[in-house]
Amino acid sequence: MAKNKTAFVCNECGQDFPRWQGQCSACMEWNTITEVRLGAATPARTGRFSGYAGSTTAEVKTLDQIDLNELPRIASTFKEFDRVLGGGIVPGSAILIGGHPGAGKSTLLLQTLCQLAETMPALYVTGEESLQQVAMRAHRLGLPTSKLKMLSETSVETLCEIALKEQPKIMVVDSIQVMHMSDVQSSPGSVAQVRESASYLTRFAKQHGIAVIMVGHVTKDGSLAGPKVLEHCIDCSVMFEGDSDSRYRTLRSHKNRFGAINELGVFAMTERGLKEVANPSAIFLSRGEEASSGSLVMVVWEGTRPLLVELQVLVDNSALSNPRRVAVGMDGNRLAMLLAVMHRHGGLQMSDQDVFVNVVGGVKVSETSADLTLLLAMVSSFRGEVLARDLVVFGEVGLSGEIRPVPNGQERLVEAAKHGFRRAIVPRANMPKKAPEGMEIIGVGKLTEALAAL
Numbered sequence: 001m002a003k004n005k006t007a008f009v010c011n012e013c014g015q016d017f018p019r020w021q022g023q024c025s026a027c028m029e030w031n032t033i034t035e036v037r038l039g040a041a042t043p044a045r046t047g048r049f050s051g052y053a054g055s056t057t058a059e060v061k062t063l064d065q066i067d068l069n070e071l072p073r074i075a076s077t078f079k080e081f082d083r084v085l086g087g088g089i090v091p092g093s094a095i096l097i098g099g100h101p102g103a104g105k106s107t108l109l110l111q112t113l114c115q116l117a118e119t120m121p122a123l124y125v126t127g128e129e130s131l132q133q134v135a136m137r138a139h140r141l142g143l144p145t146s147k148l149k150m151l152s153e154t155s156v157e158t159l160c161e162i163a164l165k166e167q168p169k170i171m172v173v174d175s176i177q178v179m180h181m182s183d184v185q186s187s188p189g190s191v192a193q194v195r196e197s198a199s200y201l202t203r204f205a206k207q208h209g210i211a212v213i214m215v216g217h218v219t220k221d222g223s224l225a226g227p228k229v230l231e232h233c234i235d236c237s238v239m240f241e242g243d244s245d246s247r248y249r250t251l252r253s254h255k256n257r258f259g260a261i262n263e264l265g266v267f268a269m270t271e272r273g274l275k276e277v278a279n280p281s282a283i284f285l286s287r288g289e290e291a292s293s294g295s296l297v298m299v300v301w302e303g304t305r306p307l308l309v310e311l312q313v314l315v316d317n318s319a320l321s322n323p324r325r326v327a328v329g330m331d332g333n334r335l336a337m338l339l340a341v342m343h344r345h346g347g348l349q350m351s352d353q354d355v356f357v358n359v360v361g362g363v364k365v366s367e368t369s370a371d372l373t374l375l376l377a378m379v380s381s382f383r384g385e386v387l388a389r390d391l392v393v394f395g396e397v398g399l400s401g402e403i404r405p406v407p408n409g410q411e412r413l414v415e416a417a418k419h420g421f422r423r424a425i426v427p428r429a430n431m432p433k434k435a436p437e438g439m440e441i442i443g444v445g446k447l448t449e450a451l452a453a454l
Contacts, residue, residue, distance in 0.1 A: 008033050009191045014229040036185075036192040074170060074211065077115040080266060080276040081108070083303070084238060084251050086259015089170060092209040093258065094202040096176070096231070098216040098224045099240030104249050104267070104274055105215050108240065109172045110138060111273050116170060117147035123168040127154040127178040141273040154188065156181050156197045160204050168210060173201060175215035176230075195229050202233050231255060242269070246362055248283065249274065253303070262366075263303030281308040281419060284361040291389055294381030297421070298373035299394045299412035300365050306408065306415040308392070310360040311370065313377040318354040329359030330370065338397060342375055345401030345447045348382060369406040371397035372425070375447065376454055387454070388423060392416040395427040401447040405429035413441065425453055 008017040010033050015026035023030050073088030082088045089095070099105045106129075113122045126134055131152050138145050149166060153159045156179050163171055173179065179197040180188040187193065198214065205212040214234070216224050224231060224239075231237050235257045242249035251265040266280040277283060285297065285308055294313040299306050318324065327335045335357055342348050357374065359365050372395035380387050394412060396404040406412075409430030416424060417436035428443035435441045444450040 007036050007192070009036050011191055012228070014191060014195060034191070036190060074116070074120070076112045078108075078112060078265075078267075078274075078276050079278070080251065081112065084253045084256075084259075084263045084265040085236060086253075086256050086263070089211045089213075090235070090258050091169065091211055092206050093211050093236065094198075094205045094234040095211070095213045095236045095238065096198075096216050096224070096234045097213060097238045097240060098218050099242075100218055103240045103242050104269055105240050106134075106174055107137070107141070107269075108251075108267070108274050109174065109213060109215070110134065111141065111143060113170065113172055114138060114143040114145065114148050117149070118144060120169045121149070121167060122147075123149050123151060123163060123166055123171045125151045125153055125159050125171065125173045127152070127173075128175055143273075154178050154180055156200050160200070163204070163210065164208070170211040170213070172213045173215065175217060176201075177217050198230050199233055241362075241364075243362055248277070248362065250363065260303045264307065264363075281306075281415070284309045284363060285419065291386045293384050293386050294377050296373050296377040296380065296387055297392045297416075298365075298370050299392060299416055300363075300367055300369055301406075301408050301412065306412045307363070308416060308419055309363050309365065311373050311377050312358045312360060313374065313381045314356040315350060315353050315378055315381040316356075318352055320354075323350075323352060324354045324356070326355070327357040329362070329364050330357055330374070331366070334368075334371070335374070337399070338371060338375055339378075341397055341399060341401060341447065342378065346375070346379070346451060348379065350378070350382065353382070367406070368396040368404075369394045369412075371395065372403060372427075372450060376425070376450065379451065379454065390420065390422040391425070392421040392423070393425045395425070395430070395444070395450075397447060403427045403444050403446060403450060413439065425450055 008020050010024040012029045012032045013027040020033055024032055071091050073090055075088050076082050097105050113124050116122050131150050176198055177189045180193050181196050184192050184196050201212050218224055237255040238253050240251050247269050249267045253261050253263045266277040267274045268277055297308055297310050299308055325335055339350055373393045376393055396406055398404055405427040410432050414436055417439050422439055424441045428445045431443040442453045444453055
């Protein structure tokens, strides 16, 4: 009998080591290496389903011999979901959806599969909930339940064998953290189990043309739980985010081999399930009736479309020796950098002021086009001056005070004009040859010019 092998694996990055050590040399984290026992390979492992290992002969081709015809995508019945996935679900792809508990991952997938099951075979595998719990949710949401096939199973080998018999076009596995393989001697949810289960399901999806959607848990810092190799082996990684006190949920792609990354989809959680929001800019622009200082609208680019978002800044006298710098929805380090740029090139000293920044609607802004908006909103709050409600601003700010252009400037201006904005302060390099009708556009090249135009 073959002996069980022992490996030492980092819980953060999934790197293997021959022996235990205190610090992972790959991700430089301390006390993250744990011992796992790996079972010896058995014939059952290599022959669970047809074509798993060695039953097909690999063929070498040149680039010009490869068929470039795209596979027809499966529409998920949610346009926002299709947008995030790059146009729909690709047959044979492996998709990972992560999110905090209660965000709505299972609800979204249950709604999608109940609708798709009316036109194609679909299989929903649940390992965390019982079949009765899933059925109760489907009836509560008023979903069609006569065609969707359900399975309660946590063994990866068993569910793949059943899937071969049922031949679904799309299969959901909820969730990957509770799945296990018989020849991996560790508990479900461990690094070895998650890695082997995800790899097994990914190969199964590729070889049989079945789209597999896996649900993943997240850690306390919001990242996907499990080894980093989990995100490498799948085709598309999507995060479902939303605060428990907000009815809106955002779906964002972090990795997509079949479309653009950082694509954003917006949903509203209702008593009848998730409803897609066709015009998210209208939600994020729900401003108060009375105008206030420190409020300004920016145009950010999310994936393949522009999005109008309100930015609020509060600058107040600080009673602390070390004033607070709080940024919600933006990078705090970039806020500190822009404060230094404002002092050096704008002539405003805020070292004795508390600065609080909030992106309305719970959107997380990562691109640099929000730099100029943030600086002008800080000036508005610092001086107590109310800015025009029909003003929109975007642009990147450099360390020397220059205003750098941002991509897709024309599309941003067109989107702002659709929502009734009549003035815009943009980088001079983003000045369009023909401005949208009824819109005044001011191009600036330095921070001092932007402050003068304000």
